[in-house]
Amino acid sequence: MTAGAEQATLHDPDAAPLARLDRAAIEAIVAGGRRLLVQGGMGIHASDGLSGKVARHRGARLVGVGTVSAVVKSAEHFRAEIRRARAEAPGGFVGVNLMAAINKAEFETCTRIAIEEKVSFIVQGAGISREIIKWCRAGGVPFAGIVSSGRLAAMYEKWGADFVVAEGAEAGGHIGDIGHPLPTLVDEVLAATRLPVVAAGGVDAADVARYLAAGAAGVQMASRFLACSDGDAHPAFKEMHLGKTADDITLITSCVKGMKARAVRNDFTEALARGEAFPPRSKAWFYGKEGYHGRKKACVECLGEDLCLCRASNFKESFCITDALLAAAVKGDVKNGLFYTGQSITRIPETDVTALPTAQQILDDLEARLAADAAPARAVAG
Numbered sequence: 390m391t392a393g394a395e396q397a398t399l400h401d402p403d404a405a406p407l408a409r410l411d412r413a414a415i416e417a418i419v420a421g422g423r424r425l426l427v428q429g430g431m432g433i434h435a436s437d438g439l440s441g442k443v444a445r446h447r448g449a450r451l452v453g454v455g456t457v458s459a460v461v462k463s464a465e466h467f468r469a470e471i472r473r474a475r476a477e478a479p480g481g482f483v484g485v486n487l488m489a490a491i492n493k494a495e496f497e498t499c500t501r502i503a504i505e506e507k508v509s510f511i512v513q514g515a516g517i518s519r520e521i522i523k524w525c526r527a528g529g530v531p532f533a534g535i536v537s538s539g540r541l542a543a544m545y546e547k548w549g550a551d552f553v554v555a556e557g558a559e560a561g562g563h564i565g566d567i568g569h570p571l572p573t574l575v576d577e578v579l580a581a582t583r584l585p586v587v588a589a590g591g592v593d594a595a596d597v598a599r600y601l602a603a604g605a606a607g608v609q610m611a612s613r614f615l616a617c618s619d620g621d622a623h624p625a626f627k628e629m630h631l632g633k634t635a636d637d638i639t640l641i642t643s644c645v646k647g648m649k650a651r652a653v654r655n656d657f658t659e660a661l662a663r664g665e666a667f668p669p670r671s672k673a674w675f676y677g678k679e680g681y682h683g684r685k686k687a688c689v690e691c692l693g694e695d696l697c698l699c700r701a702s703n704f705k706e707s708f709c710i711t712d713a714l715l716a717a718a719v720k721g722d723v724k725n726g727l728f729y730t731g732q733s734i735t736r737i738p739e740t741d742v743t744a745l746p747t748a749q750q751i752l753d754d755l756e757a758r759l760a761a762d763a764a765p766a767r768a769v770a771g
């Protein structure tokens with residue numbers, strides 16, 4: 390896919406603009422009896438291709454929201470992925486996930502592009518940059534923060550965020566607070582802020598009604614969408630999500646600030662557990678001899694200075710996250726790749742990678758379950 394992704398077509402820039410997902414828009418959706426179903430952004434190409442397919446969903450009970458990940462994308466590829474989603478979901482809600490932990494230059498470039506493309510919102514995870522809130526305000530783009538505590542949610546409200554994503558310890562990838570499971574986190578965040586709250590982390594079809602009934606304006610799901618037929622992730626990545634039990638999942642110590650992260654257990658995670666280090670390889674293995682967008686050093690400095698344990702140890706400890714995640718989502722290398730996943734992976738019912746549902750079928754199933762359940766939801770305070 391790399392080559393395909395790198396050469397992604399720039400869709401018509403004049404396609405119908407995306408809709409703003411600001412606080413008022415969310416409150417209007419909730420007041421109208423519907424909730425948000427957000428596809429969580431997944432870095433290094435794992436969620437590519439999904440955002441428009443989720444964002445075009447307008448059901449009786451759920452409004453689909455897509456999130457394009459900005460992590461390790463060239464400016465052209467990032468812009469193309471936003472436009473692709475916009476072409477698939479004209480007038481829909483497509484936001485961008487930006488991690489404050491990525492290197493400053495890329496963080497600024499991606500923010501500028503997201504604002505130029507008038508995305509529906511920018512959501513910030515893995516670190517906090519207050520600058521981005523100012524840029525969003527100046528650029529007229531709604532802003533959201535990912536939070537792992539009520540305290541942080543209250544801070545985001547004070548800073549002018551439009552909504553927060555409460556991400557519990559059950560989530561895939563990097564985990565903000567490993568001691569904070571979603572059911573208690575949602576209650577804590579709802580009590581701490583009047584902003585709309587989206588519940589994320591380990592959410593499965595069977596859980597959606599309960600979080601909406603608790604007062605969430607929506608839920609976010611990521612891992613579930615990895616195992617669908619029409620996302621771009623490598624088929625081996627999708628297959629890694631099938632037929633798994635709790636023993637197949639593990640927590641690793643990531644090179645990103647030493648954060649805990651959840652992944653599918655494989656040779657790579659076992660080697661990390663033994664303390665093996667994986668310094669960056671020349672990116673020629675992936676990007677060809679021109680290297681990573683013209684940068685030829687093995688370390689492409691994807692993370693901010695001092696945030697990468699691998700770089701900080703002069704590559705003697707930890708691992709190169711760009712190599713490990715590219716190997717998983719794009720190359721489908723089941724031995725050497727790092728396959729981030731959420732705890733809900735154990736509840737993915739499908740077992741055959743050739744018969745996975747489409748993103749739309751996953752959404753239709755969620756709608757059907759909510760209809761069957763028809764749990765009343767408390768409106769989000771305005």
Ligand SMILES: Cc1cc2nc3c(=O)[nH]c(=O)nc-3n(C[C@H](O)[C@H](O)[C@H](O)COP(=O)(O)O)c2cc1C
Nearest residue numbers: 429431432514560561562590591610611612729731
């Ligand atoms: C493969 C993978 C990559 C992820 N990458 C990011 C990321 O780049 N930025 C981010 O804020 N969250 C990231 N997440 C977290 C998801 O966006 C989401 O909030 C979380 O996984 C929700 O839990 P679920 O996967 O159990 O549904 C990632 C998750 C996975 C599984």
